[in-house]
Amino acid sequence: MKILVTINQMHSACRDAKQAGKSLGLVPTMGALHEGHLSLVRAAKAQCDVVAVSIFVNPTQFGPNEDLAKYPRDLKKDSELLEREGADLVFAPSAEEMYPFRPVTWVTVEEMSDKLCGRSRPGHFRGVTTVVAKLFHIVEPDVAFFGQKDAAQAAIIRRMVCDLDFPIEIIACPIVREPDGLAMSSRNSYLDPRQRKAALVLYRSLMSAQSLFDQGERKADKLIAAGKEMFSHEPSARLDYFEIVNPENLDPVDQAFEGALVAVAAFVGTTRLIDNVLLPKGKE
Numbered sequence: 330m331k332i333l334v335t336i337n338q339m340h341s342a343c344r345d346a347k348q349a350g351k352s353l354g355l356v357p358t359m360g361a362l363h364e365g366h367l368s369l370v371r372a373a374k375a376q377c378d379v380v381a382v383s384i385f386v387n388p389t390q391f392g393p394n395e396d397l398a399k400y401p402r403d404l405k406k407d408s409e410l411l412e413r414e415g416a417d418l419v420f421a422p423s424a425e426e427m428y429p430f431r432p433v434t435w436v437t438v439e440e441m442s443d444k445l446c447g448r449s450r451p452g453h454f455r456g457v458t459t460v461v462a463k464l465f466h467i468v469e470p471d472v473a474f475f476g477q478k479d480a481a482q483a484a485i486i487r488r489m490v491c492d493l494d495f496p497i498e499i500i501a502c503p504i505v506r507e508p509d510g511l512a513m514s515s516r517n518s519y520l521d522p523r524q525r526k527a528a529l530v531l532y533r534s535l536m537s538a539q540s541l542f543d544q545g546e547r548k549a550d551k552l553i554a555a556g557k558e559m560f561s562h563e564p565s566a567r568l569d570y571f572e573i574v575n576p577e578n579l580d581p582v583d584q585a586f587e588g589a590l591v592a593v594a595a596f597v598g599t600t601r602l603i604d605n606v607l608l609p610k611g612k613e
């Protein structure tokens with residue numbers, strides 16, 4: 330496994346792989362890797378000849394009062410995990426390497442980037458799409474793998490790829506959960522034991538809405554009310570949003586349907602967590 334820290338090194342290594350006729354998969358991450366990230370690496374290994382993983386805590390997707398400075402970083406541990414999984418290339422640039430000048434050019438997916446997390450975190454998705462576009466140019470992957478936990482991000486990137494004609498397939502892999510249902514996240518490391526228990530309200534809220542859907546309810550406002558009601562029993566969590574949207578364009582829906590995205594975000598202490606489910610086929 331090679332660890333590369335400059336754009337030129339990474340571009341050269343990826344170009345060599347492509348010129349050798351090998352398919353190339355990219356797993357973009359911000360490090361602090363957990364089983365969710367590693368599941369993406371395994372998916373890439375199953376589909377591609379060469380797997381590249383980027384580890385970059387991207388400053389342009391953090392707001393002024395967000396957790397950029399304290400975001401967990403452990404390149405040594407991450408590298409050991411990736412080597413164990415059989416990753417081939419690790420791209421771990423510095424912020425100065427990725428942004429040698431103050432950026433004035435941005436990639437923005439309008440009409441989608443101000444929805445869900447974009448509403449609560451202005452400029453967040455602009456930072457995401459810009460850095461992902463940069464990574465796509467550097468790596469030139471055939472396939473890029475993202476986690477379903479960041480469903481809005483995946484939808485926005487998929488639209489960017491379509492609109493800008495990137496020759497890249499985008500695959501969203503299933504959420505990986507702890508045994509009690511909590512979605513795996515690097516930010517879970519911020520939670521103390523009491524907060525960790527309180528964080529389960531996100532999953533309970535999604536299951537409450539899904540259960541009502543399974544019983545035949547299709548009115549989105551009824552499902553949303555069922556999800557929000559869970560938060561009334563958990564004072565340690567502060568709801569940011571609970572919405573049901575079309576997973577393609579993130580528009581809210583009045584009538585829920587199979588495959589609709591139910592998304593939730595909440596603060597537990599000062600830690601902001603997200604989760605979601607895609608509504609399954611209703612019971613006959």
